[in-house]
Amino acid sequence: MPTLKQLASRKELFVSGHRLCPGCGAGVVARQVMMAIDKPVVVGCATGCLEVSSTIFPYSAWNTPWLHSAFENVAATISGAVAAYESLKRQGRIHQEAVFVAFGGDGGTYDIGLQALSGAAERGHRLLYVCYNNQAYMNTGIQRSSATPLGAHTTTSPAGKVIPGKVQFSKDLASIMVAHNIPYVATAIPGRWADLVGKVEKAVACGGFAFMEVLSPCRLGWPHDPALTLEITRVAADTCLWPLYEVIEGKYRLTYRPKEKKPVSEWLKLQRRFSHLFKPENAHLLEELQKGVDIRWESLLKKCEAA
Amino acid sequence: MSQEEKKVAKTGNEAFAEAMRQINPDVVAAYPITPATEIVQIFSQFVADGMVKTEFVPAESEHSAMSACIGASACGARAMTGTSAQGLALMWEMLYIAAGLRLPIVMAVVNRALSAPINIHCDHSDTMGARDSGWIQIFSENVQEAYDNLIQAVRIAEHPDVCLPVMVTTDGFILSHCLETLAMLSDEQVSQFVGPVPNRTDLLSSLEKNQPITIGALDLQDYYFEHRRQVAEAMVKAKRVIALIGDEFAKLSGRHYSFVEPYRLEEAEAAVVVMGSSTGTAKEVVDSLRASGKKVGLLKIRVFRPFPEEEIVKALGKVKVVGIMDRADGLNAVSGPLYPEIAAAFYHHQSRPQLLDFIYGLGGRDVPPRDIETIFSDLLEVTSSGKRNFTVKYIGVRE
Incomplete structure (x- = not known):
C-alpha cells in the first residue's frame, strides 16, 4: 500500500480540465482508482456523466488509452479489448503489460448494463469494473434507478401529494456480483481513499474479473453542499447505509467498522432529496429505511463472521 | 483456376x-x-x-x-x-x-x-x-x-x-x-x-x-x-x-467479382434486378425465355453498400422495362427498399426504363421459376403496351 506522498508523485492518468460539476464524486473516484494502479491501463467508459464530461472532442481528461462505445455495454466492450490483448500478447504482437478498467454509473451498471456486466463477469475476463454509484440517472437529469434509495425524490420518483418519493429499496448489486463467484468484489467511498486504493490494488492483482462499487455523491441530484462531497460519503459509511467491505474468493471481510453506528437520518439530512421524509406524515418511511439498513448491516456482519 | x-x-x-x-x-x-x-x-x-x-x-x-x-x-x-x-x-x-x-x-x-x-x-x-x-x-x-x-x-x-x-x-x-x-x-x-x-x-x-x-x-x-x-x-x-x-x-x-453482374442483358427489352440466391433461379428463367425468343435479362446486385448507382444505370439504361425484385417490404405504402434507390439512380438520365417493383419470398416463401416467369410476363406486357398499371406487386402471396 503506497503512502499518500507516493500516490501523489505518480503520473496522473485522469487529469484536470474535465467538465464534471464542482463537488462531483465521479471525478474523485476516477482519479483515486487511476492513481491506485501503478501499471499501464486501458480504460473503458459507459455513457454517463464521467464519459460526457471527460472527453468532449477534441479534449480528453484521460492520459491513458480510453474507449467509449455506448451506454449498456461497457463490460462487453472492454471484454473485447481484453480478448484482443490476450490474443495479441499470445501471438507476440504486443509486449506491454496492461490492466483493463471499466467505469459505469449505476444506470449503466445496475440497470441497462446488468446483462453485459453479468456476461463479462461469468466469462471471467481479467479486468476491474468500477461502478460509480450516484444513486440515480444523473446524466439525463436525476431519474430513479434501481440503485436509488427508498424515499428519495428523483424526477421520475418525485415526492408528490400521494407518493412520497421512491417506494422501493435499492438493489443489492454487490451480492449479485458475489453470486457470480468472481475472485474480488468490494465497496468503497472516495472519503476513505486509503481503503479505496487498497481495494483497487487487490482487485487488479486478483487475476480475474473484479467488481467494485463506489458511492459517488451528486451535488445536483442529491443535492448537497459541494464542499461536503467526501464527508457525505463518510457519513454514509458511519450510518452503515453504505458499509465498506470486500469479498475475496467468496469470503466477506468488513474493512471499516464505525465506532458508533449513526442513525441513517444523519446522512439523509445532508441531502435535499430526502427532505420530505422529515415531515411528520412520513415518519414511517424514515423508520422503514432505518430498518432496512439495519437488516442489511446485520446480514453483512453475519457473512463477515462466517468467513 | x-x-x-x-x-x-x-x-x-x-x-x-x-x-x-x-x-x-x-x-x-x-x-x-x-x-x-x-x-x-x-x-x-x-x-x-x-x-x-x-x-x-x-x-x-x-x-x-x-x-x-x-x-x-x-x-x-x-x-x-x-x-x-x-x-x-x-x-x-x-x-x-x-x-x-x-x-x-x-x-x-x-x-x-x-x-x-x-x-x-x-x-x-x-x-x-x-x-x-x-x-x-x-x-x-x-x-x-x-x-x-x-x-x-x-x-x-x-x-x-x-x-x-x-x-x-x-x-x-x-x-x-x-x-x-x-x-x-x-x-x-x-x-x-x-x-x-x-x-x-x-x-x-x-x-x-x-x-x-x-x-x-x-x-x-x-x-x-x-x-x-x-x-x-x-x-x-x-x-x-x-x-x-x-x-x-x-x-x-480466377473468379472475378464486380459490384453488379449483368446476365444476358444484350438487347434485352425487359430485365429483373435481383439480389442473393434467387439470382440462380432467375437466370434459369431468363435462359428459357431467351430460348423462346424473348429479349430478357437480369442484373444481379452484389454490392448494395456502397450503392453501385453508375453500374446499374450503365447496365440497364437501354432496357425498356425493369422489374425490381425486393425480398423485403419497405412498409412505406409505396414499395420495397430496393425500388426507390434504383428509381433515384435513373432520375437524372434521359434514357431510363420503366420500373416496377415485385416484393417476393418473404419469410422464406419458396421462389419457384413460375413466379419469376409471372414477373417477366408483367414486364413484357409493359414493353408491348407501354402502359404501367402498378408500382408494386406482391408475388407468391395469398391475398
Missing part, C-alpha cells in the same frame, strides 16, 4: 466458418441464432482444437458480441462475428457505432426474416434494416460467392482509405444449409491474401508508444458533422477499393 484450389462440398455456414478459419482472426465474439448458429459453432471447434490463434468471446447477446468486436477492433485486433435477423436487429445500435468509430469488423450475416410473426427463414428485411448504418454490404448468390466475399471483405474493411465494417450475406437455409460445390483456396493463399493487420491508430499501440488516444469521445455541434462526413467519404472511397481487391482476388482465384 489456381493449382492449389481444392473442390469440396460445403454448406453456406460451413463455407463461412472455413473462410474464417483461413482468415484466422485475432478475436471472434458471437452469439448463436438460427440459421447462422453453425458458423460460430464450427468456428468454436476450430478454437477448441487449436487450429486458429483466435481469442473466442462467447458473448451473452448479439449486442454484447458486436460491442466486444468493437472493443477488440479498437485495440488493433482483426475481429469477426456472425449473426442473423433478430441478432442483427439487437446489434443495430452497435452497427452504427462500429462504422462511426471506423472499425474494420467483418461479419457474416445469414439473411432471415425479422419478427413478428417470428420466422426463421430467408428474406432480406434484416440486412435492409442495416443499409444506412455505414456498413459495406455484400450479398452472395451461392456458397462459392459467400466464401470468396468473406475473404475479400477483410481486405476491403481494413484498407486505409476505407476503415469501415463489412457484412457479407447468404440467404438463410437456401445457402446457409444447402451443400454446394466450393472451390477452396489453400490456407496459405488466404493467409497471404489477407496479410497482416495494417497499422491503425489503436488503443494498444498507443499504449506501447506511450501516446495514449481517446476513442469514442463526445462530439457536439462543432465536430459531429465533420466526422460523419468522413464516414460518407470512406463509403465513396470503398468503391475504388472494392474493385481493386476484386481484381487482386481474381488473379488469385
Whole structure:
C-alpha cells in the first residue's frame, strides 16, 4: 500500500480540465482508482456523466488509452479489448503489460448494463469494473434507478401529494456480483481513499474479473453542499447505509467498522432529496429505511463472521 | 483456376466458418441464432482444437458480441462475428457505432426474416434494416460467392482509405444449409491474401508508444458533422477499393467479382434486378425465355453498400422495362427498399426504363421459376403496351 506522498508523485492518468460539476464524486473516484494502479491501463467508459464530461472532442481528461462505445455495454466492450490483448500478447504482437478498467454509473451498471456486466463477469475476463454509484440517472437529469434509495425524490420518483418519493429499496448489486463467484468484489467511498486504493490494488492483482462499487455523491441530484462531497460519503459509511467491505474468493471481510453506528437520518439530512421524509406524515418511511439498513448491516456482519 | 484450389462440398455456414478459419482472426465474439448458429459453432471447434490463434468471446447477446468486436477492433485486433435477423436487429445500435468509430469488423450475416410473426427463414428485411448504418454490404448468390466475399471483405474493411465494417450475406437455409460445390483456396493463399493487420491508430499501440488516444469521445455541434462526413467519404472511397481487391482476388482465384453482374442483358427489352440466391433461379428463367425468343435479362446486385448507382444505370439504361425484385417490404405504402434507390439512380438520365417493383419470398416463401416467369410476363406486357398499371406487386402471396 503506497503512502499518500507516493500516490501523489505518480503520473496522473485522469487529469484536470474535465467538465464534471464542482463537488462531483465521479471525478474523485476516477482519479483515486487511476492513481491506485501503478501499471499501464486501458480504460473503458459507459455513457454517463464521467464519459460526457471527460472527453468532449477534441479534449480528453484521460492520459491513458480510453474507449467509449455506448451506454449498456461497457463490460462487453472492454471484454473485447481484453480478448484482443490476450490474443495479441499470445501471438507476440504486443509486449506491454496492461490492466483493463471499466467505469459505469449505476444506470449503466445496475440497470441497462446488468446483462453485459453479468456476461463479462461469468466469462471471467481479467479486468476491474468500477461502478460509480450516484444513486440515480444523473446524466439525463436525476431519474430513479434501481440503485436509488427508498424515499428519495428523483424526477421520475418525485415526492408528490400521494407518493412520497421512491417506494422501493435499492438493489443489492454487490451480492449479485458475489453470486457470480468472481475472485474480488468490494465497496468503497472516495472519503476513505486509503481503503479505496487498497481495494483497487487487490482487485487488479486478483487475476480475474473484479467488481467494485463506489458511492459517488451528486451535488445536483442529491443535492448537497459541494464542499461536503467526501464527508457525505463518510457519513454514509458511519450510518452503515453504505458499509465498506470486500469479498475475496467468496469470503466477506468488513474493512471499516464505525465506532458508533449513526442513525441513517444523519446522512439523509445532508441531502435535499430526502427532505420530505422529515415531515411528520412520513415518519414511517424514515423508520422503514432505518430498518432496512439495519437488516442489511446485520446480514453483512453475519457473512463477515462466517468467513 | 489456381493449382492449389481444392473442390469440396460445403454448406453456406460451413463455407463461412472455413473462410474464417483461413482468415484466422485475432478475436471472434458471437452469439448463436438460427440459421447462422453453425458458423460460430464450427468456428468454436476450430478454437477448441487449436487450429486458429483466435481469442473466442462467447458473448451473452448479439449486442454484447458486436460491442466486444468493437472493443477488440479498437485495440488493433482483426475481429469477426456472425449473426442473423433478430441478432442483427439487437446489434443495430452497435452497427452504427462500429462504422462511426471506423472499425474494420467483418461479419457474416445469414439473411432471415425479422419478427413478428417470428420466422426463421430467408428474406432480406434484416440486412435492409442495416443499409444506412455505414456498413459495406455484400450479398452472395451461392456458397462459392459467400466464401470468396468473406475473404475479400477483410481486405476491403481494413484498407486505409476505407476503415469501415463489412457484412457479407447468404440467404438463410437456401445457402446457409444447402451443400454446394466450393472451390477452396489453400490456407496459405488466404493467409497471404489477407496479410497482416495494417497499422491503425489503436488503443494498444498507443499504449506501447506511450501516446495514449481517446476513442469514442463526445462530439457536439462543432465536430459531429465533420466526422460523419468522413464516414460518407470512406463509403465513396470503398468503391475504388472494392474493385481493386476484386481484381487482386481474381488473379488469385480466377473468379472475378464486380459490384453488379449483368446476365444476358444484350438487347434485352425487359430485365429483373435481383439480389442473393434467387439470382440462380432467375437466370434459369431468363435462359428459357431467351430460348423462346424473348429479349430478357437480369442484373444481379452484389454490392448494395456502397450503392453501385453508375453500374446499374450503365447496365440497364437501354432496357425498356425493369422489374425490381425486393425480398423485403419497405412498409412505406409505396414499395420495397430496393425500388426507390434504383428509381433515384435513373432520375437524372434521359434514357431510363420503366420500373416496377415485385416484393417476393418473404419469410422464406419458396421462389419457384413460375413466379419469376409471372414477373417477366408483367414486364413484357409493359414493353408491348407501354402502359404501367402498378408500382408494386406482391408475388407468391395469398391475398
